Amino acid sequence: MKDEDWGPFGRPLFEDPSARALRRVGVIDVGSNSVRMVVFDGAARSPAYFYNEKVMAGLGAGLSQTGHLNPEGRVRAMAAIKRFVLIAKSMEVTPLVAVATAAMREAEDGPAFREEVTQETGLRLWVIDGTEEARLSAQGVLLGRPEAEGLICDIGGASMELAEVGKGRVGRRATSALGPLKLRDIEGGKKALKSHIADQLEALKDAVPPGADRLFLVGGSWRAIARLDMIRRDYPLTVLHEYRIAPNSLSDTLDFINAHEVEDLRTLSGIGEARMSLVPMAAHVLRHLVDAYAPAEIIVSSYGIREGLLYEQMPEKLRKRDPLIEACRHAEAQSARIPGFGRSLFSFISPLFEGEDWSRLRLVKAACLLHDISWRAHPDYRAEVCFDTATRANLGGLDHSERVFLGLALLHRYKNSRSGSRFEPYLGLLSEDEQNRAETLGKAMRFGAMLAAQDSAKMGALRYDKDAARLELRLLPETSALFGEVADARFKSLARALNADPVVLGA
Structure with a gap:
């Protein structure tokens, strides 16, 4: 299938060889105050932190006065680096990149410590300028x-x-x-x-x-x-x-x-x-x-800097991708009951969002990809888990109001009302209009999930006429049986959220 057939967000790239090569990358950052190792894993464009540990070594303490690395800091930094190298080997991390910054480049004994690190661990430190x-x-x-x-x-x-x-x-x-x-x-x-x-x-x-x-x-x-x-x-x-x-x-x-x-x-x-x-x-x-x-x-x-080193290794086609969408695609592939249905769901409900700008459309896409990843949670808490996933997950490309919008949409994917929710303090980050838009998106996904089919064309078609306040659903004869009693109730709930009259054709 051609790339353009996937719409404006393109074909997923996390299985592309250039992306798979970056599935587990380690970075050791030897700073003036701390030494940290991060191991990135997952969707290369928006990676998860598979491992993240730091030691406040204080290598640069007193450097201005002595011109040398702090002696105690050297001991602590070396111990941390030795530990990190062993951990990286046990995780089979390749590549493992190590950088050092201001303290190492300015201290008179910086080159000697760098050589000591190489001798003790085999790790080559890349000392970079400012x-x-x-x-x-x-x-x-x-x-x-x-x-x-x-x-x-x-x-x-x-x-x-x-x-x-x-x-x-x-x-x-x-x-x-x-x-x-x-x-x-x-x-x-x-x-x-x-x-x-x-x-x-x-x-x-x-x-x-x-x-x-x-x-x-x-x-x-x-x-x-x-x-x-x-x-x-x-x-x-x-x-x-x-x-x-x-x-x-x-x-x-x-x-x-x-x-x-x-x-x-x-x-x-x-x-x-x-x-x-x-x-x-x-x-x-x-x-x-x-x-x-x-x-x-x-x-x-x-x-x-650590994420910048990962970005440094990305091919240009990967850099250009939306980190939010790539991360959500990866989450769907790993955790959804029907991986790939998010794309069909997005296609099905898109008529409700015609004319929306790109910043809103990408949130609709992200919500569709995430709509089913929390299915293993207890039904009584699924809405809460969805909200927590969106607002607290390590997702790039989201500001705080967008996190809450996405979380609220996913909450309404499983629950009609947000009243009395423990998340009410978060909702102040959204205007009332944005809250209503998130509710509409959630109810659209809640309804669309009832017509689950890998091919969105077999789900029927939605048409929304805002001026006429009319929400139309056209069903196909071969799949009309999907539109049962519960689906009908959810369709009417969606219509109410849009202040539109629900009309079903072809049932």
Whole structure:
């Protein structure tokens, strides 16, 4: 079957040889503050985290003063790397890529430690410069949002990088010495620190000028600040990826951080001691950064250098795919009772969404692919499991309101009413109109599932005339028996959601 026969989203690629080669890729990231290994698995375009472990080694602690890696950090980092290499071997991870960033490239004993790692483990560390670190971090953002446009800011322990992204490409990029570990070593008090940050930002602005509307934040210290913003706002959804912060809200949160002791913030958030110790300094940098670049919107990305390394290995045809759709296709293939029916369901209910823009249509497609993956859950809890899957799953290409829209649509796939649901706090992320649209989509899937057939042409045809307030179902003689009593009730429920008169032809 030709690719165009699959419609605007194309044929699934996760079984393509170029995608299968990336089904299990490991990355070890030796940073200035932490050492982490991630093993990606599943749909290569929107991978699941098969394994994810970090150790807060603190390699870059005291680097500005001594010029050397922290001795205790070297011991902890080596122990972590040895462990990760053994785990990767047991998982038969190929390839296993290892990168090292600011601390390793700046320390006098960085080359010696790199050689020691190779001798002890056989692993070759790729020590990258700051602009390459910026490029890979930006590619990580593109893995999750191919259409992302704006400025990427990745903060590590000993450095901070900026990069422009737009039209699927990385533009100008620059690095700076604005990592919290390095800033803690600045002598001369607050005045000297402020002057140093100002000088670094001026150099960054020369290399990567202001003007972007969106600022994407990458790095553990930024995520910690976002977590505190969520807590301060009593925000219902705790997924950090694609969390959006208005500049005025961020300013309030930075004031909140400044007004509290580190230990109090740690108790409040559950963030680890090593990470939280860097937050006040990172918050200071972020305030100056936002003042300098004046973004209209700030977006947190959990994807960064590790995901950027995976993106680096993707063929262009895979990069161009929608990460949400590819992930949902993979989920359907793995978990649905009738893999492939999501495509038929999408074709069947599409007449209800004619004229919708691409951003909405992709959510309709995603919902159809996911509509049956939770069938093993107890019927009494299936609607809740569906909502949780959409709102909490590791899915790229979704902001928080889109997650809730998708979750609500799947909830209505199994349940007519959302009243009294434990998910009601989440619904505030959607307008009333968006809630009603999600309900309509859910009821359309609920009805369409009653006419299950691999070939959508055998399901009959829907026609929706919004102006005439008429929902028409045309049945085929050979499959009209599928339209039983329950299907009739669901068809009428869908018509009510559309404020339309239900009409059945050919029954």
